[in-house]
Amino acid sequence: MTKERLDRALVNRGLVESRSRAQALILAGQVLVNRQRELKAGRMVEAADTVELVSPMPYVSRGGVKLAAALEAFEVNPTGWHVVDIGASTGGFTDCWLKHGARHVWAVDVGYGQLHWQLRQDPRVSVYERTNARYVTRDQLGLEDGVDAGSVDVSFIGLRLILEPLRNLVKTQGLVIVLIKPQFEAGPTAVGKGGVVRDPAVHRQVLYRVLEDAAGLGWAPEGLIASPIRGPEGNIEFLAALRLDGDARPLPIEDVVERAWQGEGAHG
Template sequence: MTHPSKERLDLLLVEQGLAPSREQAQRFIMSGSVLVDGRCLDKPGTRVPFTSNVEILSPSCPYVSRGGLKLERALDRFNVSPEGRVALDVGASTGGFTHCLLARGAVRVYSVDVGKGQLHWSLRENPRVVSLSGVNFRHAPPDLIREKVDLAVLDVSFISLSLMWRPLSAFLSAGAGVIALVKPQFEAGRKKVRGGVVRDPDVHKETVLAVIARARGQGFAARALTFSPLQGPAGNMEFFLLLGADLSSGEVLPEEVGSVVSQAHEFFRKGRKDAD
C-alpha cells in the first residue's frame, strides 16, 4: 500500500525523530519554532509533503517563544541595551519580547496585549513583569502606566503601526528608544498582499518607507533598520525599526531601506544562511 504524499505536521515531526511525542511536537509547532521549507508553520494539523525540509529552530530556545530570538538580534544590531531600564512591550502575546527584555536586564516590563491569558505563566508570575492583558493599546488610558518607560518594543498584528504612535508617546521618558517590528502584510494595501503574504521587494520598500513617514508625522524619527532572520507566518518577511522622539538628528534614508530590503531577499533566497 502506498503512503499519502502529505502528512500532518505534528505527526511528521514524530516520524522524522524531531519530537519525542505528538504532544511535544504540537508544543514546538504552536510556539512558532518549526520551519517547513524555510516557512514558519504554527498549526499542528497543517498537511505538508513528506519531502519537506522540516527544522526545529531551537528546541532549547531560551525564551518562551521565538519572538525573543527576533528581538535579541534587533537589540544586538541596534546596539541597544535594556539593562536597568523600564520597558514596555506592546503586543506581548506569549511574551517572547518580554522574556528577552528581562534576560537583557530590564528592571521592569509592562506587557500589554489585547488578548487575555496569552502571556506565559512564568512571566505572569515574574515580579518584574506587569501583565496588562485585555488592553487595546490604541485606546490606552493615560493612567495605564504610572511611570515613564525608557524603552518600548512593538509587535502588533492585523493593525497598522501608524495607530500606535500617538498613544505610545504618552508613556515615554525623555530620550526613550522604540523598537518596532514592521509587518508589511498588515501595512500594505489588500491588492498588494496575495494570500496573506507580501513577496515583492518593491512593496517591502514602499511599506517600510510609509511606516517611517507616518511615524515622523507623529514625532518619531527612524534611526536604524534591519530585517528579522526569522520569517513570520506564511513566510512573510519582517523588519525592525529603531526610532526616537528627537527629529533633529539623522534618519534612515530611502537608499538604506532599499539596501536592507535587498539584503533580506538575498538572505532568504540563499536558504536562511547567516547574513553576516
C-alpha cells in the same frame, strides 16, 4: 505504520511542552527530521524518523529571536530599563527584554490568556490583557513617569495608530523597537494570495511610508533591519529603532529590502 504531525511528535517525544511551542520552534528552523531542517509543522513523521532540536529556543516564543536580533544590530543595552511591550501575545519580546537585563516590563495585549505562564509568575512583569494599546494611558498602567523603552508587535492594524498613543508612555529620548509587517501596512491590492507580500517594491513603499509617518509623530528613525525570522506564511518582516524626539538618521531602506529578498536577513 502510524504517522503523526511533527508538532505533535515533538510534544509526544517530550522535546517540548506544548504544540504552540513546537510550532514556534519549527517556524524558527530549530527542528531537524532525519538530520534535515523541517519548516512545516504539519509534516507527517513515523516512529522510525529521528526528530531533534537544533538548540533549545532561548525565549518563550520566536518573537524573542526577532527582538534579540534588533537589540544586537542597534547596539541596545536595556539593563535596568523599564519597558512597555505592546502586543505581548505569548511574551517573546517581553522575555527577551528581561533576559537582556530590563528591570520591569509592562506586557500589554488586546487578547487574553496568551502570555506564557513563566512570565505571568515573574514579579518583573505587569500583565495588562484585554487592553487596547490605541487608548492606553500611563494611569492605566500605573506609571508615574515615562518608561525607558518600548516594543511593538501587532497585527491587523497600522503602526501609526499605535505610535501616536505610545508617545505618552515613553519618556523623551526613549527608544521603541517596532516590528513592521508589510502584510498589514500595504493596501489589500498589494497583498497576494494567502496574505503574503511577494513584491519587494511593496516592501520599499511600506518602509518609506511607515518611517515617514513615525517621524511625523516625533519618532526619529535610527535603525532598520530585516527580521531574522519570517512571519506567518513566509512574510518578510522588518524591525526599526525609533527615538522619541531624537535626531533622524538616513536609513538604507533599499539595501535592507534587497538583502532580505536575497535571504540574508530573513529565514523561514
